[in-house]
Amino acid sequence: MLLGAHMSISGGVYNAVIAAKKATCDAIQIFTKQSNQWRAKELTDEEIDRFFKEQKETGVKVACAHDSYLINLGSPEDALYKKSMDSFKIELERCGTLKIQHLVMHPGSHVGSGEEAGLSRIAEAINRIFEQLPDNRTTVCLETTAGQGTNLGYRFEQLAQIIEMVEDKSRMSVCLDTCHIFAAGYPLRDPKEYRATIREFDRIIGLKRLKVIHFNDSKKPFGSKKDRHEHVGDGELGLEPFRNILNDRRLNRVPKILETPKSEDLHEDIENLKILRSLIVKKEAGS
Ligand SMILES: [Zn+2]
Numbered sequence: 001m002l003l004g005a006h007m008s009i010s011g012g013v014y015n016a017v018i019a020a021k022k023a024t025c026d027a028i029q030i031f032t033k034q035s036n037q038w039r040a041k042e043l044t045d046e047e048i049d050r051f052f053k054e055q056k057e058t059g060v061k062v063a064c065a066h067d068s069y070l071i072n073l074g075s076p077e078d079a080l081y082k083k084s085m086d087s088f089k090i091e092l093e094r095c096g097t098l099k100i101q102h103l104v105m106h107p108g109s110h111v112g113s114g115e116e117a118g119l120s121r122i123a124e125a126i127n128r129i130f131e132q133l134p135d136n137r138t139t140v141c142l143e144t145t146a147g148q149g150t151n152l153g154y155r156f157e158q159l160a161q162i163i164e165m166v167e168d169k170s171r172m173s174v175c176l177d178t179c180h181i182f183a184a185g186y187p188l189r190d191p192k193e194y195r196a197t198i199r200e201f202d203r204i205i206g207l208k209r210l211k212v213i214h215f216n217d218s219k220k221p222f223g224s225k226k227d228r229h230e231h232v233g234d235g236e237l238g239l240e241p242f243r244n245i246l247n248d249r250r251l252n253r254v255p256k257i258l259e260t261p262k263s264e265d266l267h268e269d270i271e272n273l274k275i276l277r278s279l280i281v282k283k284e285a286g287s
């Protein structure tokens with residue numbers, strides 16, 4: 001079972017791995033550059049080498065990267081669309097250099113152009129970027145969203161539709177965020193409802209595409225379409241959804257990553273991971 005959190009790369013990408021060890025993470029998510037800026041500082045050879053060395057020494061697995069929040073591959077406006085594509089391409093290249101398997105991304109917003117137009121625009125951008133990077137092996141990992149504003153990806157059907165329009169489907173994967181899908185109206189608390197939600201995900205997208213799970217509780221109620229993360233157990237989800245997921249054998253191998261606020265000493269992550277690990281029901285040998 002790989003459990004961990006999003007970690008800061010401030011001072012160098014390898015710092016995320018060092019901090020992860022301190023926070024008792026098995027796996028982490030990182031930004032490969034500052035998430036609120038378009039510019040990306042070149043990765044130095046020294047930084048890259050140390051990134052690999054720290055992973056080897058700590059045993060921490062870098063499960064995925066997350067793209068910048070400025071990128072909108074669904075934008076109807078050509079200048080921002082082009083800028084987003086260029087920037088996303090650079091992020092995929094950085095993931096390639098750092099040997100990160102999945103680049104989690106919020107699919108995009110249609111900003112008034114309509115959902116269908118937005119979804120086509122996103123798929124077209126991904127097709128063009130894949131064409132420009134034929135040898136890159138990092139998957140584009142579409143994240144389920146809460147559906148705030150004109151954000152796309154709040155229905156499993158929308159993610160399936162994007163994948164359907166992408167030519168090289170072997171380079172596509174999906175990230176399920178517990179806070180987002182709950183806010184989007186997929187129930188997770190009651191075991192029966194949880195199973196129905198996962199069944200629907202499997203039917204529409206396919207569980208084999210699920211490569212990352214974001215473990216966030218929600219400050220906002222079910223179906224609110226608001227994306228506000230809360231510490232596991234402290235929000236509208238409570239602990240049951242996490243217990244359901246952690247004991248679902250089909251999802252054993254999918255890394256589970258916290259994206260909740262933390263202080264410098266990382267005690268929130270340490271505490272949350274302790275709580276999550278206590279929810280795992282130990283199976284007797286042979287069962
Ligand atoms: Zn997330």
Ligand SMILES: [Zn+2]
Nearest residue numbers: 180227228229
């Ligand atoms: Zn979120």
